[in-house]
Amino acid sequence: MSRKVDLEVVSRLYQKAGAVRLKMDIEPRFKPGDRVRARNINPAGHTRLPRYVRGKEGVVERDNGIFHFPDARVAGDGDQPQHNYSVRFDAQELWGPGAPATDCLNIDLWEDYLDNA
Amino acid sequence: MSSNGIPGPDSEVALRVKAMESLLLEKGLVESSAIDELIDMFENRLGPWNGAQVVARAWSDPEYKAWLLKDGTGAIADMGFAAVQGEDMVVVENSAEVHNMVVCTLCSCFPWATLGLPPVWYKSAPFRSRAASDPRGVLAEFGTEIGADAEVRVWDSNAELRYMVLPERPAGTDGMDPEALAKLVTRDSMIGVTNVAPPG
Numbered sequence: 001m002s003r004k005v006d007l008e009v010v011s012r013l014y015q016k017a018g019a020v021r022l023k024m025d026i027e028p029r030f031k032p033g034d035r036v037r038a039r040n041i042n043p044a045g046h047t048r049l050p051r052y053v054r055g056k057e058g059v060v061e062r063d064n065g066i067f068h069f070p071d072a073r074v075a076g077d078g079d080q081p082q083h084n085y086s087v088r089f090d091a092q093e094l095w096g097p098g099a100p101a102t103d104c105l106n107i108d109l110w111e112d113y114l115d116n117a
Numbered sequence: 118m119s120s121n122g123i124p125g126p127d128s129e130v131a132l133r134v135k136a137m138e139s140l141l142l143e144k145g146l147v148e149s150s151a152i153d154e155l156i157d158m159f160e161n162r163l164g165p166w167n168g169a170q171v172v173a174r175a176w177s178d179p180e181y182k183a184w185l186l187k188d189g190t191g192a193i194a195d196m197g198f199a200a201v202q203g204e205d206m207v208v209v210e211n212s213a214e215v216h217n218m219v220v221c222t223l224c225s226c227f228p229w230a231t232l233g234l235p236p237v238w239y240k241s242a243p244f245r246s247r248a249a250s251d252p253r254g255v256l257a258e259f260g261t262e263i264g265a266d267a268e269v270r271v272w273d274s275n276a277e278l279r280y281m282v283l284p285e286r287p288a289g290t291d292g293m294d295p296e297a298l299a300k301l302v303t304r305d306s307m308i309g310v311t312n313v314a315p316p317g
Contacts, residue, residue: 005147013155064205067276102268105271
């Protein structure tokens with residue numbers, strides 16, 4: 001039985017709700033500047049890897065730190081904490097030559113979504 | 118009185134919410150004080166007026182702006198805005214060269230602590246798909262024209278970080294204090310779908 005939602009539970013939401021980022025010592029597989037390709041995977045369950053980046057090549061811009069891997073958690077496969085990166089994709093890589101050459105998109109991707117390009 | 122202020126019976130959704138609230142209270146799963154607190158939180162304390170104060174301070178204080186862009190979470194917490202869905206914040210700066218815009222293509226992730234709950238259009242499938250694939254088209258529909266030589270950068274906040282745009286300070290605001298500046302800053306400008314209009 002989960003805890004009753006009382007004033008204290010709700011009040012905690014308004015205070016610092018505890019960073020989601022994990023303080024762990026895990027070596028990152030990628031570093032800013034690395035060229036990476038999002039894996040072309042099609043999991044049956046929950047994923048934070050949208051179809052529009054699957055198979056596309058981008059550049060790691062920032063290591064966001066370590067977070068639980070939601071795909072695994074939702075599937076009941078544990079937390080599988082790992083690095084998450086802000087990856088920059090050119091708009092033309094995602095949407096073809098009709099997209100403006102000036103534009104790009106950044107998206108936060110977990111390590112298990114990425115291979116070296 | 119219906120929930121949208123128009124005289125008449127409650128909408129089906131409002132009735133359903135009332136029925137669920139009664140059940141949760143009767144079964145002792147939720148306390149009514151907790152519901153009151155939640156409503157007060159989202160009506161009065163979490164909203165774009167928080168983000169506007171952050172933007173106004175960044176416009177007024179170069180050191181604070183540098184901190185905000187480097188460590189959004191820390192700099193925003195310094196203003197007292199560190200609630201749920203604002204645990205790990207990234208602030209991106211608009212300039213003449215780069216126009217940033219935020220979307221969550223997978224659902225509705227949004228920085229509650231600084232901007233409150235997301236507007237309905239932000240959660241709609243057409244915005245979520247077109248903000249990624251045709252950001253300039255979406256911006257034009259919001260009346261925001263970006264020059265062909267400027268870069269449009271979309272941030273898909275699909276994971277754990279929450280994004281907020283630091284809009285460009287408009288012309289004609291020299292000498293305005295942070296309090297006056299904050300009144301110019303809109304929610305949409307901090308999502309990046311509009312710019313902040315000059316005063317007047």
